[in-house]
Amino acid sequence: MYLKYQLCALCFNYSESQATLKSHLEELKCHFTWGLQEKDADLEELKERLNKQLKYLNVDCKGRVYNLLAYVTHLKNDNTEAIVYLQKAEAILWDSKVLETDKKYLMTFSNYAWIYYYLNDSESSKLYIEKINTIYMQSKGLEGLVQSETYGEQGWALVNFCGQYYEKAKDCFEEALKANPDDPEWNTGLATVVYRLEEYRSKRRPYLKYVSFQLLERAVKLNPKDSVSKALFALKLQELKKQEEAMKYIKDALELTPDLPYVLRYVAKFYRRAGMFEEAIGVLKKAVSITPTSGFLHHQLGLCYRQMLIQRNRTGRGDKSGQDTQKIKDLMEKAIFHFEMVLEVKKSFLHAHFDLADMYVRSNQSKKAEETYKKATELTTTPEYEKQQAHLEYGTFLENCKKSEDEAVDQYKEGLRIQKNEYRQQCETSLRRIANQKLKRNPSDVSGLALLLFISKENQDYDPSNEE
Template sequence: MSESQPTLKTCLEELKCHFTWGLQEKDTDIEELEERLNCQLEYLNVDAKGRVYNMLAYVNHMKNDYTEAIVNLQKAEGILWEYKVLETDIKYLLTFSNYAWLHYYLNDSERSQLYIDKINAIYTQSKGLEDLVQSETNGEQGWALVNFCSQYYEKAKDCFEEAVKGNPDDPEWNTGLATVVYRMEDFRGRSWPCFKSFSFQLLQRAVKLNPKDSVIKVLFALKLQGLKRQEEAMKHIKDVLELTPDLPYVLRYVAKFYRRAGKFEETIRVLKKAVSITPNSSFLQHQLGLCYRQMIIQRKGRGYGDHSVPDTQEIKDLMKKTIFHFEMVLEIKKTFLHAHFDLADMYIRSNQYQKAEETYKKATELTTTPEHEKQQAYLQYGKFLENCKKSEDEAVEQYKEGLRIPDQNEHRQECEVSLRIIANQKLARNPRDASALALLGFVSKEN
């Protein structure tokens, strides 16, 4: 790549596209992302596929496969041609910007400049529509961030909020905002003020603006279920199954709905149907594992945590199935942090302590994990080392790692509490214990 054209590079850096949105390879599992995008191409509506082809082109770039990257942008462009969208329409901004960057990487500065000229022509044609243009680029950035990895959800939320501000009734941007807020709240377990009602209102509005989008409708059903509005929730579940009975993205959330309602046979039926369509879905495998684990909890009742009570053959069979599906999750998606926790928990319950330790260790070594979740990994591993392995010194090292991360949340607090308890127990035995005093000094320093 030639650096002889600083003016061209400056122009490229001002474009709004995957190459300027800070999508870092270290933050995701590229192979898993590519698999997921290809799956979306198979099952998403045609009008959403252009966005996916653009993301795939960026993934191709990260793998240095520029031939395939150009092919994917041509497919994205082809969808716009199919809908007879004029080349001066803002819908071309994303694809043309990615083209400009790819040709720059291919040392073709002439073609790169050609696409920059096309982009400038779109901006000229869109004079007076600045809010819509800004909304378009913010919305596309939001979807790119959501699709790339969960670490970017918060930034994606900000992008969608800006997109909706510029175009309040756009179904795509409202759906994006509702989706990312729902995920932040439901999957990340964050404690955000007003999120419980905020996500509900966003989902409700997205469903109203896009009544034929069964994916957003099933998320709304899950939210209604969480708010104990079961009858309304079930009505939406029936609607989505009529709209798209074979769409895996819908089936996986329908299964989640049934699992939360304790309808395990229905859950397994739906999940197996979805798995037959998309066998390489880590989400589906995880949901199957969760379902079988919940069945174990239901069968054992209050004795779930009691290791002194021998398991029946039915429980043993359910445990094998649970472990099998959690192991499948990590074969498909090695970066799925919470699946590590779930699998390690099942290994402990089946007395496979060595495997549990290996699984926790892998969880702490993941490089794609956000800071607040790294704290959780250190905490979980520390608890295992302290309570199962009875290795206090090793546990202390993990709790310290969790405390070193400055994010203020419950996981960091638990690491601190664990360290203080260990230090105080040592001091109770020996008030002059140097290691205990050093530990308390470490906690004070980190705080």
């Protein structure tokens, strides 16, 4: 629990060793102690994304981004530039006339202390620890609000770092709200992360659909000027078949910030889900003109063109004339172009790999499809359940498109070995089906029997307690 240590634990005389200094630093609450692991994120992509955010976020949120940029820059071994980012974060508080003894300085001062430690400037590091100690002393009687601040900032840091940390971020926002239940920022943070968790893990936890609805509704009430929350709430209303009310919130979000890319992308998603493809494409093109290297925007454009293609094929539009053939070709090329653009700017976007591979299959480019699925299985920053999905998707392609049963089996096996239950059953079902087909042809088939033994062993070794 935060503030578990006594205030005096931060006090020390300046003759203490570096090891002792390190132990005091480890008590601080900041990016260096929040478990943000370099291996879990693409640092180049993360830094670029954070710099984009600085162009459009309000001033209060920019300080948070500068702090995370300082930590990311430290991970890239440039502590001098990290100090510059922290100075920018501090300047925002200073310009807002926030006193140095305010709890809002805790994260920035803590990051300063760590960066100076890595710069071998022990005196400066100790100076910032003393400043932090002063803030705690000035906050006697307000420990709950200090906890709320540190938990809330940790929550946003986890959200912004990578999708693997959404569960931890959710826990942090819930803790932040215990002491300060009406804080708009922490309510928005909790609503946002639960919405994203639902988007990513809806198959496993459909109940989040209703939780995120309530949280987004509360966030909008507490912060009616937050256009992003309104856009997310509109998407949730749309999903719950409340189209008229949803449209109202989408219009409100657009009126509040008509040129904010983070709102435009959700508005476009809303239109796409409503089948309003031309409107969605118009909004996305506007957003892309503002942020041309946004992977999310290009992904949404690709989805629009693919859905238009699917709809055209499903309804049997066209008379197989040259004009219709050209239209289909144009839609394919546009979808492929935008999905390829996604992976140029965000190589770790797993589902864009699946979508691009799907379009390669549809356009009879099987070799490119296989290369794309293979890359999806080789991504190093994806969580385990997504790696499991990648092996399943690749295996399905190998079995159905390449007609390579043995290679497909290898992928299904890899998926079954992963200690997650997201796509495990589908991997097992595929393996059993292949085994049973082999044994139906020949009851003594060694490879078929070996597959059933493999499944049995993996199920014995499977430990459900590893699930999140």
